[in-house]
Amino acid sequence: MTLAGARRRVRARIGGTVQGVGFRPYVFKLAARLELSGFVLNDERGVLVEVEGEGAIIDRFLECLPAEAPPLATVEAVWREEVAPTGELGFRIVASAGGGETSALVAPDSATCADCLTELFDPTDRRFRYPFTNCTNCGPRFTIVQGVPYDRHRTTMAGFRMCRPCRAEYDDPADRRFHAQPNACPECGPSVRLTDASGAAADAAGAGDAIEAAAWALRDGAIVAIKGLGGFHLACRAGDERAVAALRSRKHREAKPFALMVGSVEAARELVEVGQLEEALLTGRERPIVLCLRRAGAPVAHEVAPRSRELGVMLPYSPLHHLLLADISVPLVMTSGNLSDEPIAYHDADGVHRLAEVADLFLQHDRPIQTRTDDSVLRVVRAGGRQRALPLRRSRGYVPGGLELPVEAPPLLACGAELKSTFCIAKGRRAWMGHHIGDLRNYETLRAYREGIGHFERLFAVDPEVIAHDLHPDYLSTAYALERAGVELVAVQHHHAHLAACLAEHGESGPAVGAIFDGSGLGPDGTVWGGELLYG
Ligand SMILES: [Zn+2]
Ligand SMILES: [Zn+2]
Structure with missing residues (x-):
């Protein structure tokens, strides 16, 4: 039992999408507001916090922690334990720790936030018309990340050295850009240019910058x-x-x-x-x-x-x-x-x-793209007076967001099919769907597929023990699975995979009857299947 008024120290581990989303400054401000001491840090498993102070205040801190989290953060779990008070004074943000297991989640890319937009169109702001403006609440993430923990030197921004004003924002826990890894400005960050196919500058006389020149060219009918x-x-x-x-x-x-x-x-x-x-x-x-x-x-x-x-x-x-x-x-x-x-x-x-x-x-x-990511496509479907969003292509903005599984999975890779290909990796009760890859019969796409799988396995520290592949022996995704040695291979009928994916998407573990209407898929009886009622 702990007395409400007594001094306590609690260690809390926060799991979910909590890196690169302004979580540490958020924790810092919350602790400062409640006058608690301690520290917060990013490590391979997410965010670790220790807070010390009056018992009741600590409870309030733990209540607020998930409830008031920043817009891009998703708190999935908070594990806590009582530790001995150390008498520490003040609250600190500690530099990223190295080593350990990698399971911190990388955030998807996110549209420019309202604060950044205001700066973008404010002629008195130092980022006026700067096309790479971002902050901890918005900007590129998945498309620039090269490894975890998510830090600037593990992104494609590593080659840009922050100028003093940017560095000051980055280091100030009270700033919206505190530890915003892609932070940049016209002085120190990436820049745009308009060229022709030979690489020669194609600026238009009178245009303020390359973007305005591009707009003029578009107005004149250019592609x-x-x-x-x-x-x-x-x-x-x-x-x-x-x-x-x-x-x-x-x-x-x-x-x-x-x-x-x-x-x-x-x-x-x-x-x-x-x-x-x-x-x-x-x-x-x-x-x-x-x-x-x-x-x-x-x-x-x-x-x-x-x-x-x-x-x-x-x-x-x-x-x-x-x-x-x-x-x-x-x-x-x-x-x-x-x-x-x-x-x-x-x-x-x-x-x-x-x-x-x-x-x-x-x-x-000149800001390199680490992972090619297409625009996502959705449609609203209406049925029985209800409406919901149906993803047709789940890619930029959604990947690499995870999916909670209704069952426990071993470290696993699912290779998908050949057309409109995507892959999926899983571990424990979590699965990560890859970005939209496309038709693997194209050499370039097949390369993107291989690179994408490697990237995801590193980002989420999944070393597959089981590899699921399509029953069709000639699919290039099947060929890829068969190349990987030392794993258990599981061949899955194409339409059965659709049924299982549908169950997982809706958090069901079955058994269920599914009506699958799809293109052709090789059946276990050696014939080509088209539309079936399956039980599984
Ligand atoms: Zn922003
Ligand atoms: Zn700068």
């Missing part, structure tokens, strides 16, 4: 390749019949719809029907492409989405996109920067080389 958060987009004015038709023919993409980026929800409403849930998805920090019903007479070129009743729209999610949309103030086509079925380009030289035939100009930047 511009734009390096974003997870790779290159190909952009042109959505209402420009000639530019959109040229993009479609140069991209060799006969009928697949192009996604659009609009400056605001109001701008989206001019093109599509936006219900309450659609609006929430469009403005959420994940910023997916949302498929919405097209309005009659929507002012977009015919070639944007021929024969489709829907348009895929998204709002700007990085400062660069915000600036571009503000400068051009009309909807843009923003489709993946690739040719037909190739994966989206994300390395600078590779992007320019591969897109040289498609784009007139290139808006590039």
Whole structure:
């Protein structure tokens, strides 16, 4: 028993998405507010806190800790134990510890927050029109992270040395940018430039910067390749019949719809029907492409989405996109920067080389992308008076968010199928779905698949003992699984895998009857299956 008034010291370990999301400054401020002493640190398992002070105040601290956590944090568990008071005075943030097991969760990339947007458009701010503005509440995460614990030298920002004002923000626990790993400003951070395919500068006379010059070129009908958060987009004015038709023919993409980026929800409403849930998805920090019903007479070129009743729209999610949309103030086509079925380009030289035939100009930047990540795609489905968001492609903004499993899993890798491929790794009661990879029969995509699996295994410290693969012996994902030695291999029928995935997604462990309607999948009887009722 502990007396409420007596001095206590409690050690608390916090698990979940708690690194790179402003959690330590949050703990620091909370402890300071309650006048508790102790420390907080990041380690491989998450965040560790020790607080010391009056018993009742410590209880209040532990109550507030998950309840008032910062917007990008997800507290999944708090383990606590009483330890002997040390008489420590003051509260400290301690540098990251090394060693131990890696299970701290890396946060997904997140759309620019309201505070950063205000700075972006404030002519008196030192980050006015700076396209890499971010803070602990927003900005790149998964696409720049190279290892854990999440620290600047394990991200693609390692090559940029912070200037004194940035460093001061980074070191100040009271600052919104305290330990914001991608922190940068025009003095010390990445920069954008507009070039032609040969790499020569293509700045326009009179334009204030490269982004404004790109907006002018787009207005004049150019196709511009734009390096974003997870790779290159190909952009042109959505209402420009000639530019959109040229993009479609140069991209060799006969009928697949192009996604659009609009400056605001109001701008989206001019093109599509936006219900309450659609609006929430469009403005959420994940910023997916949302498929919405097209309005009659929507002012977009015919070639944007021929024969489709829907348009895929998204709002700007990085400062660069915000600036571009503000400068051009009309909807843009923003489709993946690739040719037909190739994966989206994300390395600078590779992007320019591969897109040289498609784009007139290139808006590039020098912050490297660690992991190629496509835009996510969602649709709202309505059934029985209820509506919910249905992910069609779960990628940027959502990965590498984990999934709680209804059953305990050994360290495991599931290799997925061959088309629209994704992989999944799991350990204990947690699974991490990989980002959207694409068609593995493309050499580049297969390489991205192999690299992606390696990256996830390192990030989440999963050394698979079991590898699940499709029953089909000729899938390249199956071939990959068979290459890996010293593990238990489990062949899973394609449609049975859909049933099991559906159960896991909804936290059920079965048995259940599932109706699976899919493309062809090899059955255990050697025939090709198409649509079945399965029990499992
Ligand atoms: Zn921010
Ligand atoms: Zn700086």
